[in-house]
Amino acid sequence: MRELTPQIKDELRNIIFEFFAEECEVELSSLSDETNITDDLDGDSLLFVELIEIIKKKYDLNIQLQTIGKYLLKNPAETIAQVVDTTYLIYQHENEIVNLGA
């Protein structure tokens, strides 16, 4: 399991907020933990695929699309806070995320 340091947590959080601001063409300041990806940003689950690809590349993570898909079926990530929490788990557990309890 990778160590999730406070610095990495900050980095991941910033990447996620900047990603949604750019992709959804909204001001960064208008986003909060409670922002709903679908309802507030007109986003969809495929945005998560793009985001994870960016994080995979930056941190050289071993995580497969179908693994994330299986995890999200049990643990949907609808708000930015949920996306951040899921991304923390992906960073820490990579493909083993699928073995975490719901």
Place this chain on the structure above:
Amino acid sequence: MANSGQIKNGVVYLEAADSIGIMTIDNGSQNKIPKPDFVDLNVLKEWIHEQDLKGLIITGQGRHFSAGADVDGIRAGRDNPQHMKEALKKGKNILSYIEALPIVTVAAVSGVCFGAGLEIALSCQFRICTESAVLAFPESNLGIMPGLAGTIRLPRKTGRGRAIEIILSGRTINAEEAYNIGLVDRIVQNKTHISSSIEFIRQLTQNKSNQQIKFIIEAINNATSENYETACYCEGDFFVKLLEEEEFK
């Protein structure tokens, strides 16, 4: 910019301006491909014939190129394999027609480009994708495989071994890797894929007559579709015909 107006057929919009056609996959936020014959081939042929194009861009409406085939539609086709085979054949005919077009063809890819979407993109001569685009053939993770000639066109771009690895694993490929393995030809800034594709076609075709473009691309297509003698004969024939054109200086 002269625009010929937009027509919709199947899940695509067709429009043309300044000798460049744009086919936009438009089917919800994910642009799923509901069936292999996603556009009526006769309508597409007639539209292309009417436009006098130098290039064609295929892209997706909104964020994503296409998330691929509608899996529910594929499941529904389980009980009628003959119908599925015929639909796949029609779909392959559409992509073969696009692949053989004697104009510059570019897939302008943003967001997700999966499965059938990637097979459509592979039918183009060039793929221009955004920095955050993600490509994949995820079919094997669903217990199936690509059915619109992905197993044929992917190895031509990446080599056989890498194509087997990509299709069997179903893994995602980011823009940088896609460029490094020859799956895409250019990476551009996010949201500039269509404008970059238009510019790419313009630069490539400027000061070239439609006849020149047609003959050059047909001759190169012949190199893989015809035997050496036929390809050489056609090249000579095209060359002589161009000598008669007023563009020859």
